[in-house]
Amino acid sequence: MGHTDRGTLGQRAEEIAFRYLIDRALRPVARNFSCRGGEIDLIMLDRACLVFIEVRCRRSAQFTDPVLTVDHRKQRKIIRTAAMFNARNRRYASNEMRFDVVAIEGDDQAEVRWLRDAFRPDDSAL
Numbered sequence: 001m002g003h004t005d006r007g008t009l010g011q012r013a014e015e016i017a018f019r020y021l022i023d024r025a026l027r028p029v030a031r032n033f034s035c036r037g038g039e040i041d042l043i044m045l046d047r048a049c050l051v052f053i054e055v056r057c058r059r060s061a062q063f064t065d066p067v068l069t070v071d072h073r074k075q076r077k078i079i080r081t082a083a084m085f086n087a088r089n090r091r092y093a094s095n096e097m098r099f100d101v102v103a104i105e106g107d108d109q110a111e112v113r114w115l116r117d118a119f120r121p122d123d124s125a126l
Contacts, residue, residue: 013057014041017102020112026051029092030085038081042102050095052082054118057104067103067115075099079121 018031026044033040042053054070070078078099086092101118105111 009057009059010055013104014055016104016112017053017055018042020102020114021053024114033081033085035081035084035088037084038077040078040081040085043085045095046098048095049098050086050092051098051100052078052085053100053102054078055102055104059106067101067113067118070101070118075119 014031018028021042021044022028026046028042028044029050030043031041033043040052041055042051044051044053054074056067056069082097082099086097098117099119099121101115103113103115105113
């Protein structure tokens with residue numbers, strides 16, 4: 001699979017995740033927020049909770065579960081990027097925060113798994 005194929009697959013997966021979460025009453029805040037430290041695929045509100053969402057997709061979970069690809073290093077990067085988002089968007093400063101992972105699997109990207117509160121920041125992440 002070439003880089004362009006992966007990019008298209010990733011964009012399609014993010015759109016599927018976005019629609020899936022909208023259907024579950026989350027409200028969009030930002031898509032593909034990026035800064036020098038990294039990128040966050042989706043940022044949404046789940047009631048008053050600000051949710052930072054990493055979207056992972058695999059054509060098959062046969063080799064690696066997409067959720068497991070969000071390792072400790074990636075988590076720290078997401079947490080630091082979330083802190084940068086909050087610094088730039090003070091209106092969300094008092095909101096509770098949560099880090100979710102949405103895994104999309106299968107050639108037809110039919111299986112969606114939403115892992116709420118997938119990881120939490122620790123003192124070393126910030």
